[in-house]
Structure formats: C-alpha cells, structure tokens
Amino acid sequence: MDDHLTTDFNEACFLVDLSNVVRDRRLGEPGARSLRRLRLLVDAAKELARDPDVKLYLVADRSLRHGGRREFSDLGDIRQLGSWVRRGLVEELPDADDRLLELCELTGIPVITGDRFRGARGERPWLQGNTDDFLEPLPGPGGTVRLAPVDMGLAHASAISMKLEEDVLKKQGLLDTHRRPRFDVVSRNWRCEERRCTLYDTTKGSAALLPRMRGTAPTCEMHGGVLVDDGPRTATVQLKLLLDGELKARFTLENGTTVPVGRAPGPGGIALHGLVPHGRTTGLSRVHLTLRISDGLVHVLDRSSYGTTRLRSTAGRGGPGRWRGLGAAEERFGGGDELLLVEGVVLARSGRRFPTELAQEWQRRRPLPPGAAEVTRMH
Ligand SMILES: [Zn+2]
Structure with missing residues (x-):
C-alpha cells in the first residue's frame, strides 16, 4: 500500500480526497470510516491507469484522524494514517478541499472525490461545467470500486454568490479570481528559509511538496514563511x-x-x-x-x-x-x-x-457567459 503513496506531483497519477473516500459507505463496509475503501480505490486506480505501480497523492482533513476516532471500526487504521502523515505520505491540513483544488489547478492531476465543491465555485470558476478533472469512486461489481468521470455541472447561482460575498469580505474587496493556474510556481523549485526544512527539497527523495499559495506568494506549510525560488524544475x-x-x-x-x-x-x-x-x-x-x-x-x-x-x-x-x-x-x-x-x-x-x-486548455475554457451561473444543472 505504501508503495502507492507519494507527495511528489511529478510521479502522482491522481490526487485523492482521502477523508471523502474513507467516509464513503457506498464503497463497502466496515464502519463509518475505513481505510479498506482506500485499498479498493488503489485497485481501481491501477486498472484505470493500467499501471500496477500507480501513485496517489493523498490529502486529508486533520479531522479525519483527530475527530470522531470512534467512527473507525479498526483502530489500526488510525495508527496507519498517523504513520503516513509522519512519513510525509499524506498531506494533512485543516481544510483539504481547498488544497485539493489548488493542487488540481496547479498541476492538472485529476482529483478522486465524491464531492462537487459547490461552495468553491465562486473562487474557482473553472469548476463550473468541468468534465476533465474529477473522478468519482463508485461501487463496482463483486465488492470492487470503479472510477467514473464526473460532470461537475453548473452550481446554483445563490450558492456561488454567497461564497463570493464571503470571499470579498475575507480579502477586503481584493478578489483574486484564480482564473489561471500558476505555472510560474509549478515550473520552479522552492526552498524554505528555515534551515532544517526539507518539505520542498526536490533533492531529498519523493516527499517534496508543492508550495501552498497564500495570496500570491508560495509559502511553507509548516513554517509559514515565503519560499525562495530555487531555480527551474526539470519538466x-x-x-x-x-x-x-x-x-x-x-x-x-x-x-x-x-x-x-x-x-x-x-x-x-x-x-x-x-x-x-x-x-x-x-x-x-x-x-x-x-x-x-x-x-x-x-x-x-x-x-x-x-x-x-x-x-x-x-x-x-x-x-x-x-x-x-x-x-x-x-x-x-x-x-x-x-x-x-x-x-x-x-x-x-x-x-x-x-x-x-x-495553459492552452485554460485559454480554451472561456469564462462563463453572463447569466450562466443562474442555470441549475446539478447532478
Ligand atoms: Zn519550512
């Protein structure tokens, strides 16, 4: 199982919304939360990518491990999660959704999730009508899991405008539209000025994270400082x-x-x-x-x-x-x-x-025509 986990976007084939998968009871028992669902998902990913060594980039909410521990029927699952987080094989954050969308936007790696991210559409208009970037795990024949492409549809206008208002407040009127991914970020190496920090060091094995964007600056997840440009990353x-x-x-x-x-x-x-x-x-x-x-x-x-x-x-x-x-x-x-x-x-x-x-794909995806956000076509 560990062989299939990475936080290096250069080798990751899929991003996984871990909390969403672990909690999805449609994918089989036991209990409200189970890592067994992730194991089934790995089999599905292997098959879809036709790669027995397929690598997944896992992102989890902190609350998956720390909230509702009793929902795990197997306590070994909690230990396993803890071990992955310590070894840098799972990126654990207060809000996994935002990070997943950020990573998808930065790297173009598809996300495996059952979530439709309705509340995020004001900030990330590229979600509207998206049919390329999301795969949903569904129960397959004989207790297996299969991955189906998702049409994200157009979320209802009221959901979007509510979120927009929040964001405008949050950013004091400076709404960064996030309409374009930051190629300048993905194509460079980054270094944290904290001397012992190796989170972004591409020379130290496969655990080099992509920086988190705070406003327009790539920052260190652990130390919070702005990262230093460390030269081009070999594409x-x-x-x-x-x-x-x-x-x-x-x-x-x-x-x-x-x-x-x-x-x-x-x-x-x-x-x-x-x-x-x-x-x-x-x-x-x-x-x-x-x-x-x-x-x-x-x-x-x-x-x-x-x-x-x-x-x-x-x-x-x-x-x-x-x-x-x-x-x-x-x-x-x-x-x-x-x-x-x-x-x-x-x-x-x-x-x-x-x-x-x-970049070329994003240029093809034109911004929504006026009024399009009012259409309700949600699956
Ligand atoms: Zn750091």
Missing part, C-alpha cells in the same frame, strides 16, 4: 509502453529533446527490440515515430515505413476515443493520449499535463 513527460494492455516499461522524456522510437532507433532513442516479443515486431519499423518535446508540448511524427501509427485520446468522458491515422506532419501528443504502433503495442502518456498544455 519531464512520462511514457508507458503497453503490450496488450499490460505495462511493459516506463520512460521519462525531458523538455528540449527529440526521441526516436522504434525497433532499433539508434543512440538516444527508445528501442522496443527486446521489450516487445520477437513474434510481435512484424510491421514495427526501425524508427517508427519521433517524439519532440519543446516548450512543454509533445509532438509526434509518424516515420513508419507504411504510415501505420495511430493516435487516440483516452482522457474524454466517454472513455478512450477512436484510433485515427497520423498525417504526414507532426501532431500534438497530449496528456492521456495513446499511440498504436502495431497491433497491441501502445505508447501511452500519463494523464498529467505539462504546465504549457494546461
């Missing part, structure tokens, strides 16, 4: 090689590189010879395609002898889209996209997006 793209849906290998590509992929693509390339069984390499060209990563965008060029590479998106609400052939020119290889090289041999990008890609 990487994660790729998975799937054979008949099974994970065979994982690759990391850095920004500013061009990487040929194929049976035997030569130096600097990803050689599939040896990874794909001999009998399955028919139709696989020596250089089958090229991936070019620049300015935080990934491009793919089909270089196969017969132009057989196909692309599909898996990030849509209806599940994986249709495979389609690539043209003669470079195309975008986006977060959640998959490339089919030959039958059963797939290169998949994790759903996590580059900051630049997020």
Whole structure:
C-alpha cells in the first residue's frame, strides 16, 4: 500500500480526497470510516491507469484522524494514517478541499472525490461545467470500486454568490479570481528559509511538496514563511509502453529533446527490440515515430515505413476515443493520449499535463457567459 503513496506531483497519477473516500459507505463496509475503501480505490486506480505501480497523492482533513476516532471500526487504521502523515505520505491540513483544488489547478492531476465543491465555485470558476478533472469512486461489481468521470455541472447561482460575498469580505474587496493556474510556481523549485526544512527539497527523495499559495506568494506549510525560488524544475513527460494492455516499461522524456522510437532507433532513442516479443515486431519499423518535446508540448511524427501509427485520446468522458491515422506532419501528443504502433503495442502518456498544455486548455475554457451561473444543472 505504501508503495502507492507519494507527495511528489511529478510521479502522482491522481490526487485523492482521502477523508471523502474513507467516509464513503457506498464503497463497502466496515464502519463509518475505513481505510479498506482506500485499498479498493488503489485497485481501481491501477486498472484505470493500467499501471500496477500507480501513485496517489493523498490529502486529508486533520479531522479525519483527530475527530470522531470512534467512527473507525479498526483502530489500526488510525495508527496507519498517523504513520503516513509522519512519513510525509499524506498531506494533512485543516481544510483539504481547498488544497485539493489548488493542487488540481496547479498541476492538472485529476482529483478522486465524491464531492462537487459547490461552495468553491465562486473562487474557482473553472469548476463550473468541468468534465476533465474529477473522478468519482463508485461501487463496482463483486465488492470492487470503479472510477467514473464526473460532470461537475453548473452550481446554483445563490450558492456561488454567497461564497463570493464571503470571499470579498475575507480579502477586503481584493478578489483574486484564480482564473489561471500558476505555472510560474509549478515550473520552479522552492526552498524554505528555515534551515532544517526539507518539505520542498526536490533533492531529498519523493516527499517534496508543492508550495501552498497564500495570496500570491508560495509559502511553507509548516513554517509559514515565503519560499525562495530555487531555480527551474526539470519538466519531464512520462511514457508507458503497453503490450496488450499490460505495462511493459516506463520512460521519462525531458523538455528540449527529440526521441526516436522504434525497433532499433539508434543512440538516444527508445528501442522496443527486446521489450516487445520477437513474434510481435512484424510491421514495427526501425524508427517508427519521433517524439519532440519543446516548450512543454509533445509532438509526434509518424516515420513508419507504411504510415501505420495511430493516435487516440483516452482522457474524454466517454472513455478512450477512436484510433485515427497520423498525417504526414507532426501532431500534438497530449496528456492521456495513446499511440498504436502495431497491433497491441501502445505508447501511452500519463494523464498529467505539462504546465504549457494546461495553459492552452485554460485559454480554451472561456469564462462563463453572463447569466450562466443562474442555470441549475446539478447532478
Ligand atoms: Zn519550512
């Protein structure tokens, strides 16, 4: 179980609203609060990401451990939670909701939760009508859990305006609209001026947190001070090689590189010879395609002898889209996209997006038209 937890957003595949999951009795017994529901959720996440080593970033309300201890039917669950918090595997906060939304906004990693965050929509207008960023755990067949994409719908105007008024008061009339994620924050390393603080140190293993934003400044969760910019963070793209849906290998590509992929693509390339069984390499060209990563965008060029590479998106609400052939020119290889090289041999990008890609998506999501907030279309 511990192997599936991380607070490093570079390796996290999903953010988890831990309190919400642990308390969701629809996901099975026993008791009002149970970590068993998280274990079932890990299985669902493995399946959805098609990755037996899938990593989750857990955020919990402090009250999960400290309030209502008697609601846990297994006291071992409380000890387990405490151990994760001490080892930095769960981010524990007074208000997990706000942090989850902040992390989703900063990183583009999808959130697993049953919550619709109706009260947060004034401050975070991107929640309205959102169909990309939330997955709900639901009971599956035979006592399992499955993850379903959520249409956040449009929350009722009165809920939004109430929250807006609160916020305006809170911020003394200075409503920060949070309309755009802070790429300047995600793409840098940060350091706390407290000498012993290693919370944000990316050189100290996998527990480097993303800073909390207070107003416009990244601050240390523990010491409260403003963090110091510690240079650019290397942007990487994660790729998975799937054979008949099974994970065979994982690759990391850095920004500013061009990487040929194929049976035997030569130096600097990803050689599939040896990874794909001999009998399955028919139709696989020596250089089958090229991936070019620049300015935080990934491009793919089909270089196969017969132009057989196909692309599909898996990030849509209806599940994986249709495979389609690539043209003669470079195309975008986006977060959640998959490339089919030959039958059963797939290169998949994790759903996590580059900051630049997020920026483009946010530009597409126009602000709500006037009056749209008055529509009631809540599921
Ligand atoms: Zn600190």
